Amino acid sequence: MIIFYRNTASPNIQKIALMLAETRLPYVAQSVDREPDGAFVNSFRAINPNATVPAILDQDNGVSVFESGAILYYLAEKSGQLLPKEIKARTEVMKWLMFEVANVGPVMGELYHGLLMDNPAFTEHHLPRYRDKLSRFCALLDEQLKRQRYLCGDYSIADIALYPWCGILEDIADIDLHDYAHLHRWTTDINMHPATQLIATTKP
Ligand SMILES: N[C@@H](CCC(=O)N[C@@H](CS)C(=O)NCC(=O)O)C(=O)O
Structure with missing residues (x-):
């Protein structure tokens, strides 16, 4: 199961939502909480040291991925969809x-x-x-x-x-x-x- 960390519906978040919908990979969405100063909670830095969303954690193998481009690539590899092999x-x-x-x-x-x-x-x-x-x-x-x-x-x-x-x-x-x-x-x-x-x- 994939955990999809997000907050709003920004384009970077929508990319991952769309990829998960296209590939039908099972996932749960999790909102990332913020500290009082507006920064994402410190615990999230274990998933993304740069503390931005989107990010994912693949619970099947413990792999965490941040940066929307890297996440799209990972999900394409995992699902075998939307990225040609040749x-x-x-x-x-x-x-x-x-x-x-x-x-x-x-x-x-x-x-x-x-x-x-x-x-x-x-x-x-x-x-x-x-x-x-x-x-x-x-x-x-x-x-x-x-x-x-x-x-x-x-x-x-x-x-x-x-x-x-x-x-x-x-x-x-x-x-x-x-x-x-x-x-x-x-x-x-x-x-x-x-x-x-x-x-x-x-x-x-
Ligand atoms: N290059 C990053 C950009 C990610 C990004 O800037 N995300 C924004 C939301 S769309 C964010 O988390 N900003 C920090 C914040 O809101 O505190 C990506 O493609 O994932």
């Missing part, structure tokens, strides 16, 4: 997974926190830069999806890593997905997956 196809999936964790996730995170601060320096300097980057990322994804139904051909952990950000692109980055026809078609497609529908109706 090296060329597998590398393609890993490239787009790494693209998400190194680019889209961090830029969206910084943008979100910057907007919360309502700081003029942020609005003048960082906001346009982050929005430009995200528009470039959307164009890249759109180009990739022009050729195929999913990012790397078959549905994979690369799609699962990138999909949850699309739901907040408009609110956070002022990006209209209708400007990227293939990306828009892809999000509509994944919206309809039974696993996606299931997590949309499950409370965090």
Whole structure:
């Protein structure tokens, strides 16, 4: 049984919820408590020394995993799903997974926190830069999806890593997905997956 540590329904958490729903691996979700100063409780550092969610503990073998990209990889290996075995196809999936964790996730995170601060320096300097980057990322994804139904051909952990950000692109980055026809078609497609529908109706 897998313990899935989470708190809110942020995109990083949604990636793992979606992966667990797609693979049907048995799990229990556990909310991580916070100390009075807002930090996650110290006991959680045994699972993730960096004290961020999502994280998992696989009770079958005692393996704990943090960082959403590493968790997706682990769950793909454990279930034998959503990550091809053949090296060329597998590398393609890993490239787009790494693209998400190194680019889209961090830029969206910084943008979100910057907007919360309502700081003029942020609005003048960082906001346009982050929005430009995200528009470039959307164009890249759109180009990739022009050729195929999913990012790397078959549905994979690369799609699962990138999909949850699309739901907040408009609110956070002022990006209209209708400007990227293939990306828009892809999000509509994944919206309809039974696993996606299931997590949309499950409370965090
Ligand atoms: N790169 C990490 C980012 C994880 C992350 O920043 N998680 C946020 C919630 S989405 C968090 O735990 N922040 C610390 C906190 O809320 O105290 C991943 O992909 O898992």
